[in-house]
Structures are given as structure tokens and as C-alpha cells.
Amino acid sequence: MNTACYTPESTIIAGVNVHLHDTGDVNEDVKGLVSSAEDYTTVGNPFVESPRMKCREVSVDYSGKRAVFGVSLDIARNEVIAMIGPSGCGKSTFLRCLNRMNDTIPGCTVSGSITLDGMDIYDRKVDVVPLRAMVGMVFQKPNPFPKSIYDNIAYGPRIHGLAGSRSELDALVEDSLRKAGLWDEVKDQLDKPGTMLSGGQQQRLCIARTIAVSPEVILMDEPCSALDPIATARVEELIEELRDNYSIVIVTHSMQQAARVSQRTAYFHMGWLVEVGETDQIFTNPRHKLTENYITGRFG
Amino acid sequence: MSPGVSYTFHRQIDKLFQEFIALGAMVEERVRRACDIIQSGDMEAARELVRTDYQVDEAEIDIEEECLKILALYQPVARDLRLVITIIKTNNEIERIADYAASLAQRAASDASPSSAPDFPELLAEYREMSDKVIAMFTRSLDALAHQDADLAHEIFHLDDQVDHHRNRAYRTVIEEIPRHPERAERLVNLYILARHLERIADRATNIAEEVIYLVEGEITRI
Incomplete structure (x- = not known):
């Protein structure tokens, strides 16, 4: 009698204690759920080889109230990683740590370390303006500037001095709009206001605006929640295309979207990162009881 | 999935599972009857089993349609997804087992011994033992499914080897008997x-047990 077992992914790590191990112990014999609903220790390997961003023991407090508890997670190069979890689980708060958007919130303190290509982004000497160009952000509601389509894209490169001449700027605007899959739709109306575009087009305009300043990482906070299914599908295709050149971190409440667009998924619960793993594994065979409860709709 | 949708979904999936387990119980009973017919050669009982096979087909189609509806409407994930996939796959196995039961009954009764001709008691004794093991495998695989118990599913695999052994012995007996009773070669x-x-029923019970392991442990297993 031959028994052949195929595991969807071979590096499932049970109960990695991220305080002690940087790579965890691989236990390929793990079957089914390995963590109870009471245990918030991260299940799965949160680390990758040669990460673009490295987050270690990141905690966030809002006026003394802790919102994120000691999250350690790598963001790989050329990956889409989805952050999922119920409202208030800390996923958006953690996302905003990645380009210091929390700096603007009074009473918010971030501890731990986050590096981008080895650079500590919370170092006192780091200027957040170029940081936010390198780690761009796309928000839930499309927020084009009240300017022309052209100027929406050209604004960032101008203030960052990325184009030496008008022709260079024109090329950069076209390239950004092409990468965002919007060029063919707007090339004849670049002088029209960005706000006249449809919701889906506005969101792609915002993505083009982010791309225009040559980011390394793009953060997306519910980028499709204000869009209809067709515009959503277009943005999801775009995310897949952008993965060739950027790392993308996406927060979404749509489990199907997380499953469709990402290669890894991180599940947050009450401010803790309780599970991270290959997206296929998370959605077919989650290891943490809390992940299973959430994605199968048993709470949340 | 919102809590409201989730409640409707989980109610539907529970109902589907109950219907599916009821189909399993129906087919288990039909396999027992078919095994009795092997021994009795009761033509009337065989006809009844064949005549009512449509009930299994109808229940199987209803369950498959319900699974497709749940997949389309709710896009289940994780254990819920594995449960729906397990039901779709084992539903088909169970329907095929019912077909084997009907075919068994029909063949067993079709040319059972006229009173004067030998009816190979040695073979029938072999089949009694083999039937008991096949029924035990099928029953345990259904129990494992009903209780979503991977340990119980693992227990049935060793019986499959024993069933294969019975089939091999039956083969040798038949080869030996044909020259002795050429007039009964067809029988x-x-x-x-x-x-x-x-043996095929046992194989399909093994398939069901493999699906139970997938359902519980999330690992695709082939024995």
C-alpha cells in the first residue's frame, strides 16, 4: 500500500515564536488546525528571503491604547500580499506604518523597526516626503487632485524633480498612464479635470499618480471598495501587472479579492498577526482557528 | 461573508450535509440487500433493487445541484470549501456504489442455480466473508464522513487489501471450476x-475515506 500526501505548501510552521526565531522551525507533519482561538501567536512563516521591507516587533499605540501588537512580517519583492481581518483588527493601522502615515495622527506612537531595502524608515534623518514616494499609497476612495489629468500625474515628478524637461515629463505621464491601463481612455483629454473621470478611472488615475514617482512599494487600502465589479476587475488586472515591477500590500475586506490578487495573505485579529501564509493555503486550509472562523464567516 | 449571509449559508450547508448523509444511509442499505441476494439468489428482491435505483440517481442529482448553487452563491473557503468539494466527489462515489449494488443483485439472481445444478458453495462462502468486509469498509467510510473523523477513515485502508485477497481467491476458484462444470461457465x-x-465497492469506499482525510486535514491523500 502506498500513501502519497501532497501538501499545498511545504513550509507550514506551527506556532513560530517570532521573538526567538527569524526563520522558524519547519514542521511538515502539521495537519489541520494547529492553533486554538485563544492563541494569538503567529502561525506560518512571516519571513522571506531578501525582503523589500522588513518589519520587526511593530507595535502601534493610539494615546496609550495598543492597536497593533508586536507584528513581525516581511514584504517580498514583486509580490502582492493581502492583509485581511475584521474591522478594528489593526490591518490598516499596520499598513499606514509602512510609509509613516501614522505620523500625522496625534497621540500615535509606533515602536519596533521597519526597514526599506535596509534603511530604517523611522530613523530621525529620514524625510517622509521621498519616503512616501518610494512607498506610495492608494486609498479607498479615489482622490484625484482638482487639476487636469496631466497635472495629476505630473505633480509628483515635478516636486520630486524627476523630469528635466517638458518632453521628459510628457513621457513620464504617458508611461504612468499606460502602466495604470488608462492611457488609451484619456490620451485625448489630458487637459480635462481628473474629477470628471468615472470612479474606476479615477482610481486608476490615482494608481498612475503613485507610479509616476517611481515607488518600490505600493500600499492599497481597500482600493476597490468604491468601485463596481467591472472597474474592480480592471484594477485587479492592473495589480497583477504591477507586480512585475513593484511590491504591493493590499488591505481588503473582500476575501475573494484577497484570494484572487495576492500570493501571500496575512490575517490580523485584535491587533495581532495570527497567521500568514501562501494565499492558496490560507483559503483552502488555514492553520489558525481564528483565520478559519473569519474567512468562513463564523464571526466578523 | 457577512454574519447575515453566513447564517443562511451555514444553514444551507448543514441541510445539504444531512441530505447527503441520508443518501449514504440509503445506499448502505442497498449494498446490504445486494449482498444478501448474492447468497439467496432472490430474483424478486433483485428486481426491486434495480427498479428503485432511480431514487439514488435523483437524490445524487439534487445534492450535486445544491453543491453547485452553494459554490455559485457563496464562494465558500477553507473547511466549508473542502466540505462542498468532498460532498461533490463522494456523492458521485456513492451513486456508483449504488449502481454496483444493483448490478450485483441482477447478476447474482439472473442465473442462480436450478435445483439440480451445483451452485458453488465454496464461492458463496468466500463472498459472504468478502461482503462482510466490503460492507464494513463502506459503513466505516460513511461514519467517518458523518463524523468528519480522519482517524476512522485511516482505519479502513487495511481492509482493502483483504478484499483484494478474496477477489484473487475467487478468481482462482472460478478458473478451477470452469473445466469441471463447463455447462455452468456463464454462471x-x-x-x-x-x-x-x-472489490470496486471497496475501492470506492477507500476513495470516500481519502476524501474524509482531505476534508479534515486539508491534505490530498491517495492510497
Whole structure:
């Protein structure tokens, strides 16, 4: 009698204690759920080889109230990683740590370390303006500037001095709009206001605006929640295309979207990162009881 | 999935699972009856089993349609997804087992011994033992499914080897008996086909057990 077992992914790590191990112990014999609903220790390997961003023991407090508890997670190069979890689980708060958007919130303190290509982004000497160009952000509601389509894209490169001449700027605007899959739709109306575009087009305009300043990482906070299914599908295709050149971190409440667009998924619960793993594994065979409860709709 | 949708979904999936387990119980009873017919050669009972096979087909189609509806409407994930996939796959196995039961009954009764001709008691004794093991495998695989118990599913695999052993012995007996009773060659061939059908039921019970392991442990297993 031959028994052949195929595991969807071979590096499932049970109960990695991220305080002690940087790579965890691989236990390929793990079957089914390995963590109870009471245990918030991260299940799965949160680390990758040669990460673009490295987050270690990141905690966030809002006026003394802790919102994120000691999250350690790598963001790989050329990956889409989805952050999922119920409202208030800390996923958006953690996302905003990645380009210091929390700096603007009074009473918010971030501890731990986050590096981008080895650079500590919370170092006192780091200027957040170029940081936010390198780690761009796309928000839930499309927020084009009240300017022309052209100027929406050209604004960032101008203030960052990325184009030496008008022709260079024109090329950069076209390239950004092409990468965002919007060029063919707007090339004849670049002088029209960005706000006249449809919701889906506005969101792609915002993505083009982010791309225009040559980011390394793009953060997306519910980028499709204000869009209809067709515009959503277009943005999801775009995310897949952008993965060739950027790392993308996406927060979404749509489990199907997380499953469709990402290669890894991180599940947050009450401010803790309780599970991270290959997206296929998370959605077919989650290891943490809390992940299973959430994605199968048993709470949340 | 919002809590409201989730409640409707989980109610539907619970109902589907109950219907599916009821189908399993119906087919289990039909396999028992078919095994009795092997021994009794009761033509009337065989006809009844064949005549009512449509009930299994109808229940199987209803369950498959319900699974497709749940997949389309709710896009289940994780254990819920594995449960729906397990039901779709084992639903088909159970329907095929019912087909084997009907075929077993038909063949067993079709040319059972006229009173003057030998009816190979040695083979029938072999089949009694083999039937008990096949029924035990099928029953345990259904129990494992009903209780979503991977340990119980693992327990049935060793019985499959024993069933194969019975089939091999039946084969040798038939080969030996044909030259002795050439006038009953057709009956002997039919008797060997019964062993094949019983073995196939055991194989499909094994498939069901493999699906239970996938359902519980999330690992695709092939024995």
C-alpha cells in the first residue's frame, strides 16, 4: 500500500515564536488546525528571503491604547500580499506604518523597526516626503487632485524633480498612464479635470499618480471598495501587472479579492498577526482557528 | 461573508450535509440487500433493487445541484470549501456504489442455480466473508464522513487489501471450476464479476475515506 500526501505548501510552521526565531522551525507533519482561538501567536512563516521591507516587533499605540501588537512580517519583492481581518483588527493601522502615515495622527506612537531595502524608515534623518514616494499609497476612495489629468500625474515628478524637461515629463505621464491601463481612455483629454473621470478611472488615475514617482512599494487600502465589479476587475488586472515591477500590500475586506490578487495573505485579529501564509493555503486550509472562523464567516 | 449571509449559508450547508448523509444511509442499505441476494439468489428482491435505483440517481442529482448553487452563491473557503468539494466527489462515489449494488443483485439472481445444478458453495462462502468486509469498509467510510473523523477513515485502508485477497481467491476458484462444470461457465463468469463488483465497492469506499482525510486535514491523500 502506498500513501502519497501532497501538501499545498511545504513550509507550514506551527506556532513560530517570532521573538526567538527569524526563520522558524519547519514542521511538515502539521495537519489541520494547529492553533486554538485563544492563541494569538503567529502561525506560518512571516519571513522571506531578501525582503523589500522588513518589519520587526511593530507595535502601534493610539494615546496609550495598543492597536497593533508586536507584528513581525516581511514584504517580498514583486509580490502582492493581502492583509485581511475584521474591522478594528489593526490591518490598516499596520499598513499606514509602512510609509509613516501614522505620523500625522496625534497621540500615535509606533515602536519596533521597519526597514526599506535596509534603511530604517523611522530613523530621525529620514524625510517622509521621498519616503512616501518610494512607498506610495492608494486609498479607498479615489482622490484625484482638482487639476487636469496631466497635472495629476505630473505633480509628483515635478516636486520630486524627476523630469528635466517638458518632453521628459510628457513621457513620464504617458508611461504612468499606460502602466495604470488608462492611457488609451484619456490620451485625448489630458487637459480635462481628473474629477470628471468615472470612479474606476479615477482610481486608476490615482494608481498612475503613485507610479509616476517611481515607488518600490505600493500600499492599497481597500482600493476597490468604491468601485463596481467591472472597474474592480480592471484594477485587479492592473495589480497583477504591477507586480512585475513593484511590491504591493493590499488591505481588503473582500476575501475573494484577497484570494484572487495576492500570493501571500496575512490575517490580523485584535491587533495581532495570527497567521500568514501562501494565499492558496490560507483559503483552502488555514492553520489558525481564528483565520478559519473569519474567512468562513463564523464571526466578523 | 457577512454574519447575515453566513447564517443562511451555514444553514444551507448543514441541510445539504444531512441530505447527503441520508443518501449514504440509503445506499448502505442497498449494498446490504445486494449482498444478501448474492447468497439467496432472490430474483424478486433483485428486481426491486434495480427498479428503485432511480431514487439514488435523483437524490445524487439534487445534492450535486445544491453543491453547485452553494459554490455559485457563496464562494465558500477553507473547511466549508473542502466540505462542498468532498460532498461533490463522494456523492458521485456513492451513486456508483449504488449502481454496483444493483448490478450485483441482477447478476447474482439472473442465473442462480436450478435445483439440480451445483451452485458453488465454496464461492458463496468466500463472498459472504468478502461482503462482510466490503460492507464494513463502506459503513466505516460513511461514519467517518458523518463524523468528519480522519482517524476512522485511516482505519479502513487495511481492509482493502483483504478484499483484494478474496477477489484473487475467487478468481482462482472460478478458473478451477470452469473445466469441471463447463455447462455452468456463464454462471461462473457471472460469479467472478460479483467479486469484481464487490472489490470496486471497496475501492470506492477507500476513495470516500481519502476524501474524509482531505476534508479534515486539508491534505490530498491517495492510497
